[in-house]
Amino acid sequence: MQLTVAHLKRGQRGIITDVSSIYIPLKLLEMGCLPGNYVELVQVAHFSDPMYLNINGTHLAIRKETALHIFIEIL
Amino acid sequence: MSKQINVALIGNPNTGKTSVFNALTGLNQKVGNYPGITVEKKEGICKLPRGVKAHIIDLPGTYSLNASSLDENVVIELLLNKNDKDFPDVAVVVSDVENLKRNLLLFTQIKDLEIPAILVINMADRMRYKGISLDIPHLEEQLNTKIALVSTRKKNGIVELKELISNYKDLSTTPCMNASEIDREYFDNLRKAFPNQLLYKLWLVITQDVNFGKTDRNEIDAVANFKTKTKADLKRLQQKETIKRYQFINNTLKKGQTIDLNTAKDLRIKLDRILTHKVWGYVIFFVILLTIFQAIYDWSSVPMDFIDSSFVSLSEWTKNGLPEGAFTSLLAEGIIPGLGGIVIFIPQIAFLFLFISVLEESGYMSRVVFLMDRGMRRFGLSGKSIVPLISGTACAIPAIMATRNIENWKERLITILVTPFTTCSARLPVYLIIISLVIPEGRFLGLGYQAMTLMLLYLIGFGAALVSAMILNKILKIKSKTFFVVEMPNYKLPLFKNVVLTVIEKTKAFVFGAGKIILAISIILWFLASYGPGDDFNKAEEIISTEYANQNLTEDEVNEHVASYKLEHSFLGITGRAIEPAIRPLGYDWKIGIALVSSFAAREVFVGTLATIYSVGSDDEETIKNRMAGEVNPILGGPLFTFASGISLLLFYAFAMQCMSTLAIVQRETNSWKWPILQLVIMSGFAYLIALIAFQLLK
Structure with missing residues (x-):
């Protein structure tokens, strides 16, 4: 099974390997959600949704349904 | 005319772009709208060295030149249209030192448009604290630009920035990449x-x-x-x-x-651990809200009493100082009490805007969005709906405009439809005056009953918004893609200047916007109340003196009877009594009826209207509140404003859709008349029903 941002645990880091662009808005890419950049799960709300991430130094929150389409390797 | 150059301030949200704008322009700024759309347009004038003047325009924040909202579209439209009168001679791209990487994306796009661009690196005072060091000459060379290191907090770098702007002709327009x-x-x-x-x-x-x-x-x-x-x-x-x-x-x-990450100290992590905590996060949010409402109540009572009594003296002074006549009476009985009814609420409204702007400026609002998203989704809303719902406590109009950054159309539409339920500042005057009349003053656990009633009314507003959102979510069949991306900016101590400017600007807009309507309505009401048709009105003195001929009344008492008889038979009285049967079951008399009807222009007119109606013909020096307390129920006797009729009125105002401007903005944002009409009918019908039930149960 391929790992996604939704699999990260709090405090864990990963490297983005791919994003499925149909499900990911351009805005998220522009904020740094691109292959090769690191991603860290900073905080989660109830049921891990939404997820508060640090992507490449940018802090942002996305919903779990979006997180499922960002593929990563866990560090 | 002296030379004037056009400067556009562009940047990502949360980079302190507005602080730079405020630092450059100070009080020389004005806020309007872009023609034809409701996007806010901020512009100002800045004096540059050597007598050059700059016309500065603060464009909406955007992450790139690929627009995904109406606000962002404004930026692109301006930058692509060389014929626009605001087309910039120079673009000042504001970035934040901590997010330079992301901010530069927009900068490189602007460079590709071959517009002369200056890069402002803002919040430079945080560099040492964050362990960041920059090689400015290298960056300037790579990016083909000039850089200004600015700290609006420490007031550094603004002079240098002005110098760079005035020398904009020296800037290279070569793109930095292909x-x-x-x-x-x-x-x-x-x-x-x-x-x-x-x-x-x-x-x-x-x-x-x-x-x-x-x-x-x-x-x-x-x-x-x-x-x-x-x-x-x-x-x-x-x-x-x-x-x-x-x-x-x-x-x-x-x-x-x-x-150097070793020297970087991060307050963010520590604060976020508590403020976005699964339990404490919510507790803190609730405590903050409670504190705000208590503070609005406690802090504003002194200035409000002062304003109230000042207007009474002003009215009295006008009456005694000017020669008697229709004009003096219009001034003393129509315009002054009507204006008093709006000016009195400036303290509260200013405090409300103060708190909202502090929450926004500090970065806390994004945490609330994060905390609330999942819960709000259950009601068919988005975490981002919390910003419109909270700013709806100031005014529904900017709140409905703030729904634009909700990416999902269904969530956005539901937010637009339910936002008018939140207690806007126009309801506040009505609530305050009625609460002070019908709710006792005592305290329980340090919280005043009156403040608690107010808090309850706000909660009812939110509750109504959520419940109706849930119903709409079930009914509306709209499929749209969900994208939810919200930046979590770093915590910042709000800049005093920014907060003050926001408070002044918003309060001014509220007072002048509402003031115009109130002035007009006061004049119309005064006219309708001071003139009437037929003998009943014109021969009131004779009628009264025959009626009370054998009762030995003093002159004052006779005058009072004449005045109230006149009012009852004036144009206003006749209209009021025509609608009275419809509102009597709610516990109101015809005077309240008039105030209700005029409230459909804007809710805050209610108090001014009552003030005008009650002051016509009355001679005594009284505050609005005492006049209302002295009103007698024409049928039941006893005071008109009882607990039952008061609660009924409060609930009516909580639910009814009584704001033409909101309806207009909903029409604009949804591009259809269907939604505003539905809002008007359903909300007001529901308000009538609830007020009816409340009065019948409590009386």
Whole structure:
């Protein structure tokens, strides 16, 4: 099974390997959600949704349904 | 006329762009709207060295030149249209030192448009604290620009920035990278088809629906004799472009920026651990709200009493000081009490805007969005709906405009429809005056009953919004993609200047906006109450003196009877009594009826209207509140404002849709009359029903 941002645990880091662009808005890419950049799960709300991430130094929150389409390797 | 240059301030949200704008322009700014749309347009004048003046325009924050909202579209439309009178001679791109990498994306796009651009690196005072050091000459060389290190907090760098702006002619317009490399063949074809157009401009036009007059997208497709791209292809190319830009930025920053993580201290982590905590996060949010409401109540009572009594003396002074006549009476009984009814609420409204702007400026509001998203989704809303719902406590109009950053149309529509339930500042005057009349003053556990009633009314507003959202979510069958991306900016101590300017600007807009309506309505009401048809009105003195002939009344008492008889038979009285049967079951008399009807122009008119009605013909020096307390129920006897009729009125105002401006804005934002009409009918019908039940149960 391929790992996604939704699999990260709090405090864990990963490297983005791919994003499925149909499900990911351009805005998220522009904020740094691109292959090769690191991603860290900073905080989660109830049921891990939404997820508060640090992507490449940018802090942002996305919903779990979006997180499922960002593929990563866990560090 | 002296030389004036156009400067556009552009930048990502949360970079302190507005602080830079405030530092440059000070109080020389004005807020309006872009023609035809409701996007806020902020512009100001700044004096530069050597007698040059700059016209500065603060564009809406955007992450890139690929628009995904109406606000962002404004930025692109301006930058692509050389004929616009605001087209910038120089663009000042504001970035934040901690997010330089992301901020530079927008900068490189602007450079590709060959507009002279200055890079402002803001919040430079945080560099040492964050362990960041920058090689400015290297960055300037790589980016073909001039850089101003600015700290609006420490007031550093503004002079240097002004100097750079005034020397804008020396700036290079060479792009810092070549975007056409993402698809050489396609871009070559474009160039051949439109040799006179800037290539990157064409690309921006193709990838989004910008309406900028000369070359629109369809025209490009029609002229192009080469293979055009599908939407999916274009998106893939935009992704490629973004990656390419980041490669360039990473290379530039590799040498130009070093970050020593060991010296970086992060307050964010510590604060977020508590403020976004699964339990404490919510507790803290609730405590903050409670504190705000208590403070609004406690802090504003002194200035309010002062304003109230000042207007009474002013009215009295006018009456005694000016020669008797229709004009004096219009002034003393119509205009002054009517205006008093709005001025009195300035303290509260100012405090409310103060708190909202502090919450926004500090970065806390994003945490609330994060905390509330899942819960709000259950009601068919988004975490981002919390911002409109909270700013709806100031005014529904900017709140409905703030729904624009909700990406999902269904969530956005529901938010627009339910926002008018939240307690806007126009309801506040009505609530305050009625609460002070019918709710006792005692305290329980340090919280006043009156403050608690107010808090309860706010909760009822939110509750109504949530419940109706849930119902709408079930009924509305709209399918739309959900994208939820919210930036979590770093915590910042709000800048005093920004907060003060926001409070002044919003309060001013509220007072002048409402003031115009109130003034007009006061004059109309005074006229309707001071004149009437037929003998009943014109011969009131004779009628009264015959009626009470054998009762030995003093002159004052006779005058009072004459005045109230006149009012009852004036145009206003006749209208009021015509609608009385419809509102009597709610516990109101015809005077309240008039106030209710005039409230449909705007709710805050209620108090002013009552003040005008009650002061017509009355001679005594009284505050609005005492006048209302002295009103007698014409049928039941006893005071008109009892617990039952008071609660009924409060509930009516909590639910009814009584704001023409909100209806207009809903029409604009949804582009349909269906939604505002539904809002008007359903909300007001429901309000009537609830007020009826409340009065019948409590009386």
